[in-house]
Amino acid sequence: GAGVSQTPSNKVTEKGKYVELRCDPISGHTALYWYRQSLGQGPEFLIYFQGTGAADDSGLPNDRFFAVRPEGSVSTLKIQRTERGDSAVYLCASSPQGTRDTQYFGPGTRLTVL
Amino acid sequence: KNQVEQSPQSLIILEGKNCTLQCNYTVSPFSNLRWYKQDTGRGPVSLTIMTFSENTKSNGRYTATLDADTKQSSLHITASQLSDSASYICVVRFSGGYNKLIFGAGTRLAVHP
Numbered sequence: 068g069a070g071v072s073q074t075p076s077n078k079v080t081e082k083g084k085y086v087e088l089r090c091d092p093i094s095g096h097t098a099l100y101w102y103r104q105s106l107g108q109g110p111e112f113l114i115y116f117q118g119t120g121a122a123d124d125s126g127l128p129n130d131r132f133f134a135v136r137p138e139g140s141v142s143t144l145k146i147q148r149t150e151r152g153d154s155a156v157y158l159c160a161s162s163p164q165g166t167r168d169t170q171y172f173g174p175g176t177r178l179t180v181l
Numbered sequence: 182k183n184q185v186e187q188s189p190q191s192l193i194i195l196e197g198k199n200c201t202l203q204c205n206y207t208v209s210p211f212s213n214l215r216w217y218k219q220d221t222g223r224g225p226v227s228l229t230i231m232t233f234s235e236n237t238k239s240n241g242r243y244t245a246t247l248d249a250d251t252k253q254s255s256l257h258i259t260a261s262q263l264s265d266s267a268s269y270i271c272v273v274r275f276s277g278g279y280n281k282l283i284f285g286a287g288t289r290l291a292v293h294p
Contacts, residue, residue: 071224102284109185109270109284110225123281158224166274166282169215172224 069093071173073159079179080149088144088176092161099142100170101134102158110158116142117165149180183208185273185285193291198261202288204254204271212276216245216256219268219287228256228269261292 072091080086092099097118102110112126116136124134131149136142146153156175162168185206194200206214213232217225229238229245231254237246242259258265268287275281 107286107289109272109286111284112281115281125281160224167212169227169230170282172226174222174224 071159071161071171073157073173073176075176076174077177077179079181081181082149082151084149084180086146086149086178088146088157088159088178090142090144090159090161090173092140092142092159093171094140096161096163096171097139098162098165098168098170099136100160100162101142101144102160104156104158104175106155113144115166146178149178151180154178154180183273183275183283185271185283187269187271187285187288189288190286191289191291193293194261196261196263196292196294199257199259200261200290202256202258202269202271202290204256204285206252206254206271206273206283206285208252208273208275208283210276211249211252212274214245214247214254214274215272215282216243216254217270217272219270221267225270258290263292263294266290266292 099116101113104110115123118139131147133145158175160170160172162170188203215230216228219225231247233249244257247254270287271285
């Protein structure tokens, strides 16, 4: 595809469950970012991948959150033991090389934890 | 603390009118400043990017200004259209030790006919 895609577009889960959110970046982009956006707020940085490695994971709120990018393209954000406070839109972005480049955002996954 | 503050929080204008959105930041050291447009239910889309040496950057009806001394930026929208209704987010790149984008909360703009 031409842009960043994310699946699912919506995810409803129960408190305590495990969820996985997927991001397909623009082909050839080496940098990938995950953000969390609460209603009425700007995106909040979670983690940044350069290739397969997490170059900066300082935004992950706690150890229930984990992200992988095993082959340097698709990334999965994993949330264990979900809490109601995890409800938000999770945005993924990619850029050609690094943080100096413009980031292209996907449409986001709206996560609702009941 | 590295912060990005935007004002107003929300704004309603009539189609065809101009408006200016403000962004103040305390991020230091600062590398560049970007304005993004985010339509409801969509991811943000980049409008402009300026380094500390640039004072103004235009993209069609959007003109961004930057004063790196006072740490202020503005986004001016000329001859607004209904399609300009969106959130406009100011983003500052922090370059001290690690590279990170710091997002403002956004200004929600509604353009009415």
